[in-house]
Amino acid sequence: MLWCVGSGGRMTLAKLLLPFLMLQPFSEASNQPPSFNNYFFKTYLLIYENTAIGSSVTQLRADDPEGEPLIYGVVGEEAMRYFAVDRETGVVWLKLTLDRESVSQMQVEFSVSDSQGVVKDTVNILIGDVNDNAPSFHGLPYTVHIPENTAVGTSVFMVNATDPDQGTGGSVLFYFQPPSPFFAIDGARGIVTVNRTLDYETTSAYQLTINATDQDRWRPLSRLTNLAILITDIQDMNPVFTNLPYSTNIAEDKPPGYEVRKIRAIDQDLGRPRGIGYTIISGNTNSMFALDYISGSLTVNGQLDRENPLYSAGFTITVRGTELNDDRTPSDAMVMTTFTILLIDRNDNAPTFNSSEYRVRITELAQVGFALPLFIQAEDKDEGVNSMFQVVLTGNNSDHFTISPTAVQGRADIRVRVAVPLDYEKLRRYSFSLYANESMSDHVGFARIFIDLINENDNRPIFSQPVYNISLPENTPTGTPLIRILATDGDIGTFGTVHYFFNEEPDQFSLDSRTGWVGLRAGLDYELMRRFTVTVLARDGGGEETTGRLRINVLDVNDNAPLFQKEAYLGMLRENEQGPQYVARVRATDEDSPPNNHLTYTITSASAFPEYFDILMQEGYAGKGPLWKGHRPLFCCKVLLSKPPSPLILKCFSNCRFVLFVPSQDENDNPPTFSLPSYIVKISENIIAGATVLFVNATDLDASREFGQASLIYSLEGSSQFRLNSRSGEITTTAMLDRELKAEYILIVRAVDGGVGPQQKTGIATVNITILDINDNAPGWSDEPYHANVVEMSPMDTDVLSVLALDPDDGDNGVVEYRISPPNPFYTISNSTGKIRTTGVTLDRESADPRNALLMRTIVISASDRGTPPLRASVSTTVFVNLLDLNDNDPTFVNLPFVAEVLEGLPLGSSVFKVQVEDPDEDNNGLVTMALQVGMPRLDFHLNTSTGVLTSTAPLDREQIAQYYLRIVAHDAGSEGGALLDVNDETPTFFPRRYNVSLQEDVPRDHAVARLNCSDNDAGLNAELSYFITGRTCVSYERRTLALPPNG
Incomplete structure (x- = not known):
């Protein structure tokens, strides 16, 4: 490749193919510049802020008309910080992290050049948002003060938080983490409101965590912050006492000013607590305590005395604590508490009697054990050992009485009882000193007792001799004093004054009732009555009588001519006499003395039994054989009388005939006989003193007044509760009876006739007196107090225990019935046996109901008898039940x-x-x-x-x-389910019951012979087994080597 730079500064890229290259000259005027064809140059380029550094964000594309090679680039220093461009390919990659929240968009200028020049164009780059920011709180830290009485629903704060992200990633919602029961937050607006009533005294500050979260669907982000809500106190709480309870004990001798307790209360409004003023509201009897208004110091304000009835039970004091305003005036906020102050006893009191002098009059007949009607109360007002003292009775003859109790703690009624039989005639008045001596100190109480005996007619008159005998001639003049009857009475005064009376007034004799002199009232006639036997009564001033005998023998005077005085003579014949006896004398006008009265008598005839009778010539008529009552009482005989002459007799009769009637003379040969050998009588125990019980009656077959029925005297033995009238046989009571002390009396009654010495005859009978019961005793509890253990949740009819009340009355009067009073829903009682059982109502030891808790633990039992009307025990008894716990509650x-x-x-x-x-x-x-x-x-x-x-x-x-x-x-830690208390009611059982073992004779010592298998269906200790070998055996045995393994 070749780079070519023109004069305009444009660069053009061209490919050079060396093998075929031909150089042709350019013409600047004909070369066209390149141009970008990316869409975003006309619109925008979107790049998300989370794009990673080094990532390709786009690729620049440009066209060059001449097809020259193009070079891409980014223009500007700022743009070059964020982006880099591949020169050849136009790929744009990211050099620096994007942040939409810092730069949401930018304009970046890119360039493309060819050989002739450079073309620039600007791209609007939008930064795409991603949820990469958590919400942010503003105005931190968050603290707010609100009063505790802020109403529910009141807004107290607004949270401010934002999120720079866009869309849902920038939408913020708020909530508490964790939720608060007292505050709520508006999720969208962040407004915090009160959600529940606040109380400074419970919580004075709240630390709330607020979570602010954006709403991004895929990756929500959140942030936490704290909101401190401080509650300011307001005066809405009453004060409260500290260090309760204030109950205490102090010695009664504490001086005024002594501090008893420190009363302290605090204001529960802790934000700005106020001072407290203290006041005694009630219970401060006689202002014995003072309470400092500011300090709360409770001090003694007077002289305490535990023995004062106003203070003996202590003080129940109510104290009020009042919050004070800033000006020390009392506010409406207050608190009260009640506590007791008990006084500790000091030995500062001597025993005292309820009177300094006691006087009483009692009958001398008071029986041993009789309690004198004196209300003597001894008291030491101190407490515990300080109130222990001895009671002593001193003085002459103090042994005639006893006192009880002699050892007293606190207070007791002192009973004075008769210790020996009393006798007014020996000692009429007693004077004693009664001392109450403390054993712990020298404190002594003193009183005097004066006892006057009431004279009773407790002595009968006693004759100086049982029988008075006198003989006097028949010619004794009338008015002559004959003999003095004398009886003495041991009583004094009127009761000892004796008067004399004939039981039946005779015509011939008189009796001076005061002196006892017997005088002759009428002339005597020997021929009519040779002996008089009269019964003399000695009666004292109280009506008690004693009988005596007076025998008057009439002596004959020979002053009569020998003439028959009657046509029929009455003779006397003693019964059952074996030998001859004189029956009667036949006399003339008087029965002269020998020899003038020597007569000759001859029986000429007899009406019956002539062989039984004979007559002496000079002595008159006599029988020669025995005669008894079975014979006829009268005999008619004809007698011829002859008599020698006498100087006094002028004429003699001879051969005179007359009829002689001879009744048999009575001998005391029959004892008195009661109508019944044994009398049986029933009387009620409420019979009054002096009431008649029955009459006993005896008969005597002897015919004379001297020995017969008229002579009988009755007497009684066996009990002083009864008295017998000696003449009438009437038995009466002498005092009130009590069947519970003695239910039956056996009395001996005697009847004696008029015989003297060995000749006196006695009849005896028994009187069986049964006392019938009345309902006069209420039931009384036995074996108190009663405590029982009962397992809670016990089923119906579980035995609790049996109570026992005793009534000494008889029959239905002594049959006790029981009832639970007031009714108790948890227990029932047998009205006849007193056995208490559960009713089946659930016994829950943990019951929170205080009434049920009390009823489950206390059973109040009343007892009454079946008498008419029924009597109830004076005090109910209480059964205290200890409820044994079952594991019936889960934690x-x-x-x-x-x-x-x-x-x-x-x-x-x-x-x-x-x-x-x-x-x-x-x-x-x-x-x-x-x-x-x-x-x-x-x-x-x-x-x-x-x-x-x-x-x-x-x-x-x-x-x-x-x-x-x-x-x-x-x-x-308890066991599962209900626990049952085991009773050892199962017998261990062997399986099998018989063991057969064969042994070789050479087995070594201690060789195991057999393994015993025994089980017991009881539980716990009741199921632990011990084994013993009984009977004669050669097998050695050690108790500890045998046990029942767990696997049987």
Whole structure:
């Protein structure tokens, strides 16, 4: 090739074929310039900005009329920085990176030349856009302050971001990464609005990440920036107390000014907290405490005394904390708290009695154990060991009474009881000192007790002798004092004054009721009555009586002529007499004494049993054989009387005949006999004192008044609760009865006749008295307190426990019925046995309902008897139920979903987040462990299995991984499903039951003989087996070598 340059500066390229070349001269005037024929010279050339350096962007094409060789080029320094042109081919390649956002178009001048000259032409080059720019934020950094009461929906900020790319690559959308529950952003406009109510006290600042992303379809680009939203505090929170609770205990002897507690509250509006003013609202009885308005110091303001009833239960104080405005005036923001201050006891009180002097009058008949009607209360107002004291009764004869209790803590009612039988006649008045002595100090309480005995008629009159005997002639003048009857009574006063009476007033005798002198009221006649036996009564001022016997023997005076005085003489015959006995004397006008009364008698005839009778000539009529009651009581005899003459007798009768009636004389040969050998009676225990129980009656077959029915005296043995009227046989009560103390009495009643000494006869009967019950006792609880263990979720009719109330009454009055009161939906009780069972309503130990939680754990039982009307126990009993936990609750994550924002570049091991999980079960059932789920593609974190703290284990790089999604699994340590408490109710069983083993005789010692297979269907310890060889055996055995392997 040859280059040819003309005078015009044009270059022309020509080919030279040397072998055939012929030189011909050019003519400048005839050579035409070349011209570009590319279309873009007339329009534009589009080159995309991402075209790589060195890439061919186009090829210049030109035509030369002469067909000369052409040379291509680019013109201009600036154009040559971007483009290079192959001189021969016209290929244009890129030398410098294009950036549409810097230069969106350019005009480049290209040249083409031939031998004659150069032709230039300009190309408009448009830089084609590609999405090579991420959006850019303007006005960084983004920080905005908004008040916490900003309304939801309010615009608080506008994000400004642009993207220089064109089209969708330059269209920007905004969103929060991650989303914020409290704020929203308009994706197109970038306007940030409040999405949820804000609270400065909960979160005072929000760090939001804004993602601005262009909308390129194929390769969207994004950029992140942070928006700090700072919440400014407003006064919308009440203050809150710190270091609660304020309840405390202080000694009662703390002086005024002593600081009890420091009350402190803070303003929860943390942005600009205000001061607090403190005030006591209630509970400050008698202003015993002072509270400093500013400092909150609570101090003692008076003299405390735990024993003061106003302070003994402590103080329940309510304190108000009020936020103060800038001018120290109180605002509307306030908080109140209530707490207790209990006073600790000091031993500053001596025991005291409720009175300094006690007086009482009691009957001398008060039984041993009788409690005196005194209200004695001893009290030490101190507490605990400070209130322990001993009660002592001192004074003369203090052993006649006992006190209880003798050891007291706090307060007690002191009972004074009779210790020995009392006797008004020995000691009428008691005077004692009652001391209450503290064991820990020298404090002493003192009181006086005066006891006056009431005189009771507790002594019967007693005769000086059981039988008074006197003999007097029948001619004793009337009005003559005969004998003095004397009885004494151990009582004093009116009850000891004795008066005397005849049981039946005789015509012949008189009795001075005051002196006891017996006088002759009427003349006696020996022939009519030779002996008088009268019953004398000695009656004291209280009506108690004692009987005595007075026997008056009439002595005969021989002052009568021997004349028959009667046509019929009454003679006396003793029964059952074996030998001869005198029956009667037949006398004349008087029964003269021998020898003037010596008569001769002859029986001429007898109406019956003549062989039994004979007569002495001078002694009268006598029987010669025994006579008993079965014989006829009267005998008619004819007697011929003859008598020697007497100086006093002017005339004698002889051969006189008359009829003699001879009744048999009564001997005391029959004992009293009760109508029944045993009396059975039933009385109610509420019978009043003095009421009649029954009448006992005895009969005596003896006919005389002396030994027969009229002579009977009754007496009673067996109980002081009853009294027997000695004459009428009436048994009455002396006091109120109590069946629960004694349900049956066996009494011995005696009836004695008028015999004396060995001749006295006695009849005996028993009285069985059964006390019928009334409903006078309420049931009382036994074995308190009651505690039971129940597994939660227990099925219906699960046994809880049995309660027991006892009623000492009888029959239905003592039958106790139980009920749950108030009703409890979880439990039922047998009204007869007291057994408590579950109803089947779910027992959930973790129940959040406080009422159900209380009902599941406390069962209030009342008891009443079946009496009419029924009586209830004075106090209900409470069964405290301990609900045993089952693993019936799964662990629960708190505050899901878990979202954590972490700055990249944190040091390894940094805490990222704390996972909170709850399990309301107890012990192992509620012990939760956590773990990251196995099999996750990448574990850049470590989770503490117990605390739930998540820490980083690898460098965090947002550009590599912007978000992690972790799955956490929580397990409790309890067993699966419900747990049943095992009862050892299964017996171990061998399989097989019989083992047959054959051994060679030379097997070595410790050779294994057999393997035992035994199982037990119980669980836990109840299923652990131990083996023993029983009976005589030559097999040695070591217990520890035998066990049941897991595989059976």
